[in-house]
Amino acid sequence: MTRERTDAARNRAKILAAAEGIVAARGVQGLQMADVAAAAGVGVGTLYRRFGDRSGLAYALIDRREREFQAAFIEGPPPLGPGAEPAARAKAFLRALADRTVEQLDLLLMAETASPLARFGGAYDAYHGHLSMLIGRLRPGADAHCLADALLAPLAAPLLAHRLGETGIERVKSALDDLLDGLAG
Template identity: 65%
Template sequence: MTAAPGTPAATPRRNLPLLGRPPVERADAARNRRRILAAAAELVATRGVAALSMDEVAQAAGVGVGTVYRRFGDRAGLAYAVIDDRERRFQAAFLSGPPPLGPGADAHARLRAFLHALAERTDEQVDLLLMAELDSPAARFEQSYDVYHRHLVLLIRGAAPEADAVYLADALLAPFAANLVAHQRRTRGMSVERIKAGLDALISGLARSG
C-alpha cells in the first residue's frame, strides 16, 4: 500500500504498546535517546510529520545523524519511537499516577478523566497515529488498544455493574480512531473541549444507570 502524501514510506510495523520499562541503556545512550525523541516530537508538533527529517532531528538534539540512524533505523522507526515514548507516559499516568486519572478516585471520575486524557493524547500525536494506522489498519486493535480496553472494562464494571462492559469499552474507544479525530478537528473544526463534552454525553447514561 502506498503511503499517504507527507507520511514516511511504510516499513515493517513496530509494536505500539509500551507497558513495562524501557530497555536498560548506558547513561549517555539514554540521554541521547531522550534528546532525540524530544527533538523529533517538537519538530512534528511545530511542522508536522512531513517535516520529520533525520538530519534536522540530529541537529536539534545535538547529536550526529549517524547516531539517529543507528538508534532508530529510518524515519518511520523514529516516528514510531516518538509514539511509544508518549504512550509510556500516558499509560503510567492512568495505571499508577495521581487521581482522578490514576487510582484513588471513584470509577465514574476515573472513566471521565481517562477519556478526556485519551482525547488530548490522540490529538497531540494525531498525524503520527494516522501514519501508524495507514501502515497497518490492524495496529489500532493491538497492544495499546488492548490495554485501554481492559482498563475501561474495569472502570465500567465499577461504574455500572449490570452493563455489558466488554462491548461498551469498544464503543467508547471507537471515537479515538486517528482518522476520525483528524476529520473532526480539521474538517468539522471541533475543539478538543467539544470532543470531551461529547464523550461526557456518551458516559452520562452509565452514570445514571450506576
C-alpha cells in the first residue's frame, strides 16, 4: 500500500472540510466541484484527479461515517457486533443500516445514482458478505447470497428516499424484521 504524501493528505483534508461546509450550508445539490476547489484553495484539476467527479467526492464524504458503521458490526458490542445470535445480529444490522442510510441519504443518493452499478462494490460488498454469513448461520442450506440481496434491496438510497415520503423508517425496519422472522422460521 502506498502512503499518501503529506501535501496530498493536507489537500484531501482541506477539500473534504470545504465540501462538508458546502453541504451543510447549501445541501448536496449545492455541491459544485468549482466551489469546493475555491473554498479549499486548490485547483479544480486537483479535485477531479483526486475524486473523479461529484459522486466520488460524495463517497469520500460518506467514508468516515461508513468506517465507523463497519467497525460497529465487525467488532462492536452485541447485538450489532459479535456475540449475539445470528437473527438478533441480522436485525440489529439492518436497523442500523437503515438509520445510517437515512443519516446521509442525500449523499448516498448522489453516489448510488452516478452510474447503473454505482451502488455495488465497496460498502455494499461488506454488507452483503456480513449478511450472507449471518443468514448462512441462521438458515443453513438457504441461498444466503440471494437472500442477502433481497434484504438489502429496500435500503437502496433511491428506493428508501422514495418510500420515506409515504412510509416512515420505522415501518421499513419493521418490514425487514418480519422478513428476518420468516427466515428464522
